[in-house]
Structures are given as structure tokens and as C-alpha cells.
Amino acid sequence: MALLTAGWIVLSCTDDDPTTAVPPVFSVTPVDMSGTYNPADSSLGDIRFAAPVIIPFGVMVDQENRSYGLQYIARAGAPVRAVTAGVIDSIISNPPPANDYTVVVVCTPGSDYTVYQDHLINLQVLAHTAVRPGDTLGEAGTWSDTFRRTAIRVAIGEGSGMRFHCPLNYGNPSFRTFHETLLTEYTRLGFSPEYDTLCTIGPVQPGY
Numbered sequence: 001m002a003l004l005t006a007g008w009i010v011l012s013c014t015d016d017d018p019t020t021a022v023p024p025v026f027s028v029t030p031v032d033m034s035g036t037y038n039p040a041d042s043s044l045g046d047i048r049f050a051a052p053v054i055i056p057f058g059v060m061v062d063q064e065n066r067s068y069g070l071q072y073i074a075r076a077g078a079p080v081r082a083v084t085a086g087v088i089d090s091i092i093s094n095p096p097p098a099n100d101y102t103v104v105v106v107c108t109p110g111s112d113y114t115v116y117q118d119h120l121i122n123l124q125v126l127a128h129t130a131v132r133p134g135d136t137l138g139e140a141g142t143w144s145d146t147f148r149r150t151a152i153r154v155a156i157g158e159g160s161g162m163r164f165h166c167p168l169n170y171g172n173p174s175f176r177t178f179h180e181t182l183l184t185e186y187t188r189l190g191f192s193p194e195y196d197t198l199c200t201i202g203p204v205q206p207g208y
Contacts, residue, residue, distance in 0.1 A: 024115050026083040026171040028133040030152050031074045031140060033178040037185050044182060046078035046140075048147050052193060053186055054179075055151075057166040058201030066204050068164040069116065069153030074140040080120055080150045082131040083175075091127050100141045112158075115170075118151035155206075162206055166199035 032045035042049040055061065055071040092102035100121050119141030125131060140148035152167045168176055183195055 022113070024084045024113055024154070024170050026133075026152075026167065026175045028081050028083050029175060029178050030080050030083055030117060030150055031072055031078050033182055037189065041075070043075060044185060046074050047182060048073045048075050049186060049189070049191060050147055051191060053191065054182070054195075054198060056195060056198040056200050057164075057168070058199065058204055066201070068155075068204055068206070069118065069151050070167050070198060071118070071149055071151035072140070073143060074148045074150060076146065076148050078140040078148055078150075079136045080117065080138055080140055082133055082135045082137055083117065083152060084115060085130070085132050087130050088125055088127050091123065091125075101138070112156060114155040115167075116151070116153035116155070118153060119149050156203075163203035164206065165203050168199055 031047060033047055034045045037044045037049070047053065050073050053073050055067050057067055057070055059067050061067050094100050094102060100119055101123055117137060120138040121141050123138040124136045125138070131137070140150040143149040154165045154167050154170055155162050156165060157163060168179060171179070179198060183198065187194055
């Protein structure tokens with residue numbers, strides 16, 4: 001399993017006052033996670049129940065690196081939604097093999113948090129426009145011939161002081177419930193690997 005970092009949508013919550021930190025609130029899941037499990041195509045909403053279904057925060061993804069966020073396995077063409085509000089500052093094209101985009105969005109003034117929505121194709125947004133929670137940003141990026149993937153990450157600070165934190169810590173009750181329901185159903189059906197939590201460790205330093 002490789003750590004996949006290209007194609008970030010960046011929600012940068014900063015202003016000129018570095019002493020103030022206003023955390024984001026995630027009120028919408030990045031892809032649809034509603035409904036019940038459909039055995040016909042092994043899906044729950046737009047989530048595909050193919051291992052690992054979600055790569056938890058903090059797990060080792062190779063011999064040297066941990067997962068900086070939550071990465072979701074989704075169906076082909078799955079819309080990816082903004083999890084919080086902001087204004088798009090810029091859109092950056094990522095080179096192969098990612099072949100996707102980084103969208104930089106300034107959100108809550110007065111915060112040093114940065115939120116990344118990772119692995120997007122077929123973008124539906126433009127620079128210098130506002131997004132609200134639930135707005136479609138694009139589609140989940142390529143994982144395999146049949147599955148897609150997207151991810152969310154939360155960072156505090158910059159440079160050597162930057163640390164990534166578990167996105168579930170910033171979810172409202174609905175956001176967290178959708179994830180808990182997904183894990184319960186995944187475990188009930190006996191898929192492997194099994195998960196006890198999606199937040200396996202405290203803050204992760206980039207490059208660790």
C-alpha cells in the first residue's frame with residue numbers, strides 16, 4: 001500500500017494573525033455514505049466494500065510513512081463533495097501518475113488549519129469561487145480499473161511545525177455517525193482487514 005499525496009484540494013484556514021486557531025467543522029462526508037449495504041455491487045452509498053474500504057488515519061502505509069488522513073474507496077464516477085466552506089484560491093494540475101488536481105481554498109479567517117481533499121478528477125469548480133459544504137468538487141480519482149478513491153486530511157501549522165490530525169476530530173455528529181455506521185457494517189459482513197477505529201494515533205508529522 002503506498003501513501004498517495006498528489007491531487008489535494010486544500011482548504012487553508014489562515015489569516016494574518018497566527019496566534020488564532022479556529023478549527024474547521026466537517027458537516028458533509030466527502031462521498032455519499034448513506035443508505036444500507038447493497039450486496040449486488042458491494043456498496044454502501046458511493047463507498048465500495050473492497051479492502052481496505054477506508055485507510056485509517058495514522059496507519060503505516062509503507063515501511064516509512066503513516067497515513068496523513070482518511071482515504072476512501074469509492075465507485076467509479078462517485079461525486080466528491082466539499083466537507084466545509086471556503087473560497088477557491090487556485091487550482092493546480094498534478095503530473096502523472098496522479099493525473100489529478102490540487103484546489104487551494106481559503107476558508108475560516110483566523111485559523112491556522114489546512115484541510116486537504118485528495119485525489120480528484122473531472123473538477124466541477126473554478127478558482128476564485130465560493131464552495132459550501134455539499135457542493136460537488138469533482139469525482140473520486142483512480143485507484144484501479146474498477147474502484148476509485150478520494151481522501152481528506154487536516155493539518156495545523158506550516159513547514160517543520162506542521163502536524164496532521166485525524167479528520168474525525170473535526171466532524172459534526174452526523175459526519176461521525178456515518179463513519180461509525182460504515183465500520184459497523186463492514187465488520188458485520190466479515191471483510192478484512194478489520195478496524196476498531198479510524199484514528200489509530202495522535203498527530204502525524206509529515207515525512208514520518
